[in-house]
Amino acid sequence: MSSLFLPDEAATIAFAGRLAPFLIAGDCLLLNGDLGMGKSTFARALIRARFGDPELEVPSPTFTLVQIYDGEPPIWHFDLYRLSDPDELIELGVDEALAEGISLIEWPDRGAGVLPKDALRLTFAEEGAGRRVRLSGGRSGELAAAL
Structure with a gap:
């Protein structure tokens, strides 16, 4: 497991920008952490960095549950906070997202049993005045080395 201290929002945005170019179709990032820990900030920054805008x-996607960004590959941003049943993920297109795109999934525990066990897990937690993000599973070792 690798971890990185993020002292402020700018550091979270910079981290997402460094990670974005290394992601490939089929990558699934499970974004864990309490409310206000930076999951949405990270996802927004990663999407913007990936598209260069x-x-x-x-x-x-709190109310829509998923936002899709057309690109090569497409990025699927899921927020499962309001999901009532993990099987709803199938209706939202998670199979297509996992096969063809880069998936960013906030509140992944609500999709238990449907989401891949080998996904890259990023866990955001409060530490002092900032946040610590821990990377585990999936290509975490490879990506941590690249960063």
Whole structure:
């Protein structure tokens, strides 16, 4: 497991920007952490970095549950906070997302049993005045070495 201290929002945005170019189709990032820990900030920054547009509108998928960004590969941003049944993920297109795109999934525990066990897990936690993000599973070792 690798970890990184993020002292502020700017550091979270920079971290997402460094990670974005290394992601490939089929990568699934499970974004864990309490409310206000930086999951949405990270996802928004990663999407903007991937598309090379710091002003790209990236709304939270809290109410829509998923936002899809067309690209090569596409990025699927899921927020499962309001998901009532993990099987709803199939209706939202998670199979297609996992096969063809880069998936960013906030509140992944609500999709237990449907999401891949070998996904890259990023866990955001409060530490002092900042946040610590821990990377585990999936390609975490490879990506941590690249960063």
